[in-house]
Amino acid sequence: MNRKHPHLHPAPFSSIPTATRSQIARRRSNRMFLQATVAISGEDRLKCSFTMPAKAIHLNKHGAALQISRDLVVGSVVLVKNKRGVQVSARIVSQLTATHGASTYGIEFVEQQEKAGNFWGISFPSNADERPGSPSLTPQFAKPIVRRES
Numbered sequence: 513m514n515r516k517h518p519h520l521h522p523a524p525f526s527s528i529p530t531a532t533r534s535q536i537a538r539r540r541s542n543r544m545f546l547q548a549t550v551a552i553s554g555e556d557r558l559k560c561s562f563t564m565p566a567k568a569i570h571l572n573k574h575g576a577a578l579q580i581s582r583d584l585v586v587g588s589v590v591l592v593k594n595k596r597g598v599q600v601s602a603r604i605v606s607q608l609t610a611t612h613g614a615s616t617y618g619i620e621f622v623e624q625q626e627k628a629g630n631f632w633g634i635s636f637p638s639n640a641d642e643r644p645g646s647p648s649l650t651p652q653f654a655k656p657i658v659r660r661e662s
Contacts, residue, residue: 545569548576548594550595554590558583566578566580571634575621577608581614586607587605596633598631601622602619603619603622605618
């Protein structure tokens with residue numbers, strides 16, 4: 513407790529798993545700087561059920577980074593639904609950022625079947641051809657991320 517200001521308390525320590533360099537280095541597929549609007553359903557940190565829109569960014573064959581204004585539990589499973597109506601289960605593997613009521617989480621698809629492999633509507637390069645900027649990428653409904661200069 514702060515003696516000069518007794519109403520101020522130090523922030524409690526929070527152990528939020530984040531992606532480490534070794535985890536990033538062993539990704540199964542490259543991330544594409546595309547984004548897509550999705551619907552997310554599941555339970556938040558307070559065990560409240562929810563369904564809401566979210567933005568998926570940095571898409572890859574096995575998951576994405578997910579921006580959502582809900583506090584989720586790392587290790588929990590949510591349902592992700594794309595604009596074509598395809599729904600897959602995804603595990604929250606890490607919390608990447610948390611600012612101003614919005615968090616970004618790393619997710620990986622639990623189901624590795626045909627619908628998860630083509631969830632984004634993108635032809636990802638094969639493992640042998642996995643290079644950023646590969647000409648074999650053919651986005652069908654995802655949009656590129658536009659970075660604006662400030």
